Amino acid sequence: MQLETARTKAGDTVYVAPDEVERGSKGPFYVVYVSPDRETRWGYRCGNCDSLDTAMDTMGRVECNDCRNVRKPEEWDAAHE
Secondary structure (H helix, E strand, O other), X not given: OOOEEEEOOOOOEEEEEEXXXXXXXXXXXXXXXXXXXXXXXXXXXXXXXXXXXXXXXXXXXXXXOOOOOEEOOOOOOHHXX
């Protein structure tokens, strides 16, 4: 699938993968890469408001800082450490 381009606040071009989707509370999150070869992840684009201003915590929870769309954390169990 063709990658979409987007611009960061700093003016850098990043590449959004519309076929790599994570479910959020208000809309999907799309994986964003540094380059079109998909080797290095940059972050996520919020599918609810199209913002690139997202954050991930150590548990894997993703939150859009603009509209507060949230992806639940990945399962984590202290026994697996």
